[in-house]
Amino acid sequence: MVVAKKHGPRGPLAPGTPAPDFTLHSTPDQTVALRELRGRPVILAFYPADWSPVCGDQMSLYNEVLPEFQRYNAELVGISVDGAWCHAAFAGARKLHFPLLADFEPKGAVARSYGAFRDHDGFCERALFVLDKGGIIRWSYVSPVGVNPGADGILRALDALGPDGRPA
Amino acid sequence: MSKRDSAVTLALPVSERDHAQGPADAAVTLVEYGDFECPYCGRAYPIVKQLQQRLGRRLRFVFRNFPLKEIHPHAEHAAEAAEAAAAQDKFWEMHDRLFERQFALEDSSLAEYAAELGLDAERFARDLAQGAHVPRVREDFRSGVSSGVNGTPTFFINGVRHDASYDAETLLAALERAAKQR
Numbered sequence: 001m002v003v004a005k006k007h008g009p010r011g012p013l014a015p016g017t018p019a020p021d022f023t024l025h026s027t028p029d030q031t032v033a034l035r036e037l038r039g040r041p042v043i044l045a046f047y048p049a050d051w052s053p054v055c056g057d058q059m060s061l062y063n064e065v066l067p068e069f070q071r072y073n074a075e076l077v078g079i080s081v082d083g084a085w086c087h088a089a090f091a092g093a094r095k096l097h098f099p100l101l102a103d104f105e106p107k108g109a110v111a112r113s114y115g116a117f118r119d120h121d122g123f124c125e126r127a128l129f130v131l132d133k134g135g136i137i138r139w140s141y142v143s144p145v146g147v148n149p150g151a152d153g154i155l156r157a158l159d160a161l162g163p164d165g166r167p168a
Numbered sequence: 169m170s171k172r173d174s175a176v177t178l179a180l181p182v183s184e185r186d187h188a189q190g191p192a193d194a195a196v197t198l199v200e201y202g203d204f205e206c207p208y209c210g211r212a213y214p215i216v217k218q219l220q221q222r223l224g225r226r227l228r229f230v231f232r233n234f235p236l237k238e239i240h241p242h243a244e245h246a247a248e249a250a251e252a253a254a255a256q257d258k259f260w261e262m263h264d265r266l267f268e269r270q271f272a273l274e275d276s277s278l279a280e281y282a283a284e285l286g287l288d289a290e291r292f293a294r295d296l297a298q299g300a301h302v303p304r305v306r307e308d309f310r311s312g313v314s315s316g317v318n319g320t321p322t323f324f325i326n327g328v329r330h331d332a333s334y335d336a337e338t339l340l341a342a343l344e345r346a347a348k349q350r
Binding site for chain 2: 065152
């Protein structure tokens with residue numbers, strides 16, 4: 001089992017770190033900036049690629065679990081290096097109700113800034129970050145790339161934020 | 169910060185609330201989180217039957233609902249139908265029927281199965297129409313999410329998530345190993 005590193009340039013950004021801001025395309029003609037999501041908890045789910053051929057792939061699972069995330073007033077975004085048109089087709093096919101962001105140009109730049117890029121593969125890690133409403137990373141986790149990490153860690157991290165999205 | 173320093177385990181232990189086949193004191197308990205409309209669960213269905221035959225009274229099998237209703241439009245009602253059948257003591261009969269007729273899960277088909285299984289048709293229809301078993305299905309789903317269910321089917325062996333393949337040989341070997349560890 002690959003265990004996420006807490007520190008160092010090769011691991012994901014650690015809890016307590018301010019989440020680096022970014023602006024990425026959510027559709028071919030719309031963008032989302034992280035700073036626009038301030039004021040509520042944010043879940044960043046980096047993942048390798050659209051179109052993994054199973055039911056209950058990571059993004060489809062999160063789509064099913066969305067009502068649970070919404071109980072915490074949390075905003076979920078998926079991020080991969082796929083382009084906006086690819087995301088649009090994938091989100092449409094899976095009926096996703098949350099945005100997929102295209103870390104497409106320069107490729108993987110946002111993932112790199114979070115310590116969540118696989119240089120040798122050229123795509124994102126399966127890396128999860130939970131941000132409090134002030135934009136501080138409160139939890140991060142990298143799953144082995146072939147293993148869907150599920151949503152239990154995210155829910156526990158949201159729970160730990162307390163009622164107003166900051167740790168009590 | 170890793171949440172997975174140890175194995176992923178069932179957040180909601182198996183109890184009297186569950187639908188179970190096999191003795192409560194069986195050497196090994198297999199829990200499946202499944203979706204009646206999921207083709208992979210459909211493939212796992214005869215595998216579980218095979219394991220039950222092979223292990224007999226040494227195995228307890230528990231099924232919990234994990235309907236992926238965004239991608240499977242009939243999954244939620246199918247899960248509620250199984251629970252409605254459970255309310256009339258026919259959970260396993262309906263569970264089997266749904267997997268065997270996975271290609272026909274519309275409400276009209278669910279009603280047919282209820283009739284074929286000798287259920288009180290009015291009560292069954294009322295339960296579905298009123299969403300009487302929605303809370304139970306939701307409770308199953310939430311317990312799965314909290315337990316690290318990451319797709320369907322997800323299996324737990326004596327409370328620990330089984331991450332390897334779920335072909336009969338692999339599952340059987342894992343069940344035998346767990347039975348010996350007890």
